[in-house]
Amino acid sequence: MKNDIILAGVGGQGILSIATIIGSAAVKADLFVKQAEVHGMSQRGGDVQSHLRLSNREIASDLIPFGKADMIIAVEPMESLRYLPMLKPGGWLISNINPFINIPNYPPIETVIAEIEKFDCHIALDADKIATELGSPRSANMVILGAASPFIDIPYSELQDAIRAVFGRKGEEVVNMNLAALEKGREFTELNK
């Protein structure tokens, strides 16, 4: 078994929390894990990505080779496209469709979504809207994780446990919000994949 995952977004959007949750669930499931993160300069509102690798045997490289990623999980639509050279033929593109616009030349959002929809294997959802409807706009990243969860070879219950472990010290309410967000994202994919 191997899942090579590119996580993409903009600095500050919480892709590292997604990585932490998948990573700790994978360790619990006795998988090997490597996770290359981006720290430093680009965290100031620039584009950020993380390479997350899970496998049942030892992993060599911290970086996923180009064209070998099984999926791209993006919390921002334009950022989902930036890493297409990493995706393997037939790999899944799971992306938020709500743009994060902090540059003057952001392309028209319809053209971005049209690019995403060119892929047979894509899941595109408005995670911010779903999270806001749940009363927890900050959980949009967990909606995205939920939407990606059917493609990740870790039992769903392990992801739920990891959310409990990671958000535990922030209190039960935060945990439940994030679990609900995860569930909504998963439902979306089950209905649309």
Add this chain to the structure above:
Amino acid sequence: MQKLILLGDEAIAQGAIDAGISGIYAYPGTPSTEITEYVHASKEARKKNIKASWAANEKTAMEQALGMSYAGKRTMVCMKHVGLNVAADPFMNSAVTGANGGLIVVAADDPSMHSSQNEQDSRFYGKFAMIPILEPSNQQEAYDMVHYGFELSEKFRLPVMMRITTRLAHSRSGVTRVPSREQNEISLPSNLRQFVLLPAIARKQYKDLLKQQNPLATESEMSGNNIYLDNSDHKMGIIACGIAYNYLMENYEDRHVPYPVLKLTQYPLPRKQIEKMASECNEILVLEDGMPVVEEMLKGFLAQGIKIKGRLDGSIPRDGELNPNIVAVALGLSDSRGKNIPEIVVGRPPSLCRGCSHYDSYTALNEALEAYSKGRVFSDIGCYTLGALAPLEAINSCVDMGASIPMAKGAADAGLVPAIAVIGDSTFTHSGMTGLLDAIIENTPITVVILDNSTTGMTGGQPSAAYGRIPAICKGLGVAEEHIRILKPLKKYHAENVAIFKEEIEYQGISVIIPTRECIQTLGKRVKAGFKAKSIE
């Protein structure tokens, strides 16, 4: 023993705690920062009374570590690659004094310049100083090699360099700990002149260092860190340094490379193993992240003898970090690159946070400078460097930490008046103060803007040694009190602030303006933590 999922940086920190350090010294710098942050946050380190200090700069960090080594205790000093330029004087000389307690210098390189001004390779410094270098290929090795590095340092009584690159520093993986070792007792060098580098003593010590070189090469051959994998296809041999080994292995599903491989993680170069490869193989491919350090050593100037492939002959791009695909192409395997990036995707450069105090400082400065021709603002390194980009386009230089003030002085000496220097608070105490003194002595007509946001913002908000001290430092150095102007960079004070900038820019002598408002990121964290006092630890 306990298994942890750690960043490469954190594995080094945990290794240092477990190997019995008594202190760690550092100045923040990507990708090295998380080593010292980890020790700072570690309950275990606190229980063991391990000193974890942010120094004013890398030079003072290196010197504090050298002092701790002098006293017989194990210590680590951490910096990014360019930090080693700042620490180069004590670093080079520490090879001649030698160490007493174990001393590891961690230099974190940043090939591809993810967060840096250049991609210099610290292995040149290690070789220059003639000390051993360790270059782990993964997080577990990083942890283990810290233990080995301290033993090596104490065995040869020399500082040891540990060289890592961004991808190891900032990648997480499983690390198994070993039982921890007690700290050393205090014990001074048996020869109390060991650290006195008067020429007569230094000459003797330098000869000792030269004499150590062969035993160090033998150690590289024997330690088990450099592994020769004897494979059957001798068309080519491969030397894979540090993390490059992983990229090599990634290209073989079954992890079996058909060619002989030397996995290289300890320097000086293991002569015997390299000679074996040269005698057995038709050519050698060198895989190294960073500059062609090993390749140049093997090639020599006249490039006679066996063919060496790497960054110099174009088998691998001359600049930028390695990845599995670059290695695949060098091996003659196919590149697996997926679809191209659609044309509509545009760059997203980093930018100042919304509400950042630097933004208000720059809009005021820009307006005050409207009357003058462009190109007068020398700046420095920090979040405020982002003021170079649109829409602010407020600064015209960023070279090395502290360069803004002396460059403004030099330009003013050349007749560019007014000239402005813009520098952050942490950068100012890192290496801005001495440059300011130069300008004060000649009363050069420059305006120095010290952006005081109470923190070292760019690297994630470490405490700033400048906190609460800047006006007093400027006064103490000799800036006239009436030309030290403190202002609050907020939109509502914009007009007042522009007036202050204009006044001081017109003044024909040295003046300092200190826009003072906390970084909103650290402010946010403090609010969350219930308004902890802000101060240097």
